[in-house]
Amino acid sequence: MNRQAQAVILLLLGGAVIRASITDLYLRYVKEGLRPFLIAAGLLLVVAAIMTLWYELRPSAARTTVPATPVPGTPDPAGGVGAAHGHTHHEPRVGWLLILPVLGLLLVAPPALGSYAVSQAGSTVSAPRESDYPPLPEGDPVQVSVLDYAARALFDRGTSIGDRRVRLTGFIATGPDGEPILARMVLSCCAADGRPVKLGLTGDVPAGLPDDSWVEVVGRYTDRLGRDPVNDAEIPYLDVESWREVPVPKQQYD
Known part of the structure; x- marks a missing residue:
């Protein structure tokens, strides 16, 4: 999962929290007096997601790059010594499980506690x-x-x-x-x-x-x-x- 996918899930989660907060759905989960805090938390998630997407999708030339410090003893792309090898890190796929609570809030809202x-x-x-x-x-x-x-x-x-x-x-x-x-x-x-x-x-x-x-x-x-x-x-x-x-x-x- 890359950062763009993480931001999209964060955006969906924030939207789901706001949707539940401005309707009566939130009353199935928390007390009535917590509504302002839920709305604030949802807005914070949405803002964080939008800022992350803006940073990731803006032109690469606009990003500030810091040249890597050569590590002695490592070959550079031209065959010399001193440059570090570039490599890509992959986030674990388990991160996609974060979308489950989002789907729960949006699609499968449970009822309030009852006789069971x-x-x-x-x-x-x-x-x-x-x-x-x-x-x-x-x-x-x-x-x-x-x-x-x-x-x-x-x-x-x-x-x-x-x-x-x-x-x-x-x-x-x-x-x-x-x-x-x-x-x-x-x-x-x-x-x-x-x-x-x-x-x-x-x-x-x-x-x-x-x-x-x-x-x-x-x-x-x-x-x-x-x-x-x-x-x-x-x-x-x-x-x-x-x-x-x-x-x-x-x-x-x-």
């Missing part, structure tokens, strides 16, 4: 601690995230929820007992560190839906708890009063 990731990782809300949650905002039902409900249900045993009705949005996954659970992935930085928040469901449990179906549920706090077989963490439950299937949201991570 939930079944492989333990619930991230797992360590009880002292908590002093503020009251829920006004509204009936009040919109809360899956993470917020799980934290309130575990850390202060639902004291800050009381008998209020809550509305949560998440996707369906299969629980350890074969029953559906409500889940949402939480990111610290990017999809590589994604961890699931899991809620068991009682009452009007969504039925007949495949894994990764997104639903909006309305219900109340219940003190029922389960255990996550992956890391033995406590899983809080929600007593569902009603539910409906909803489209996949733009922001799939909490």
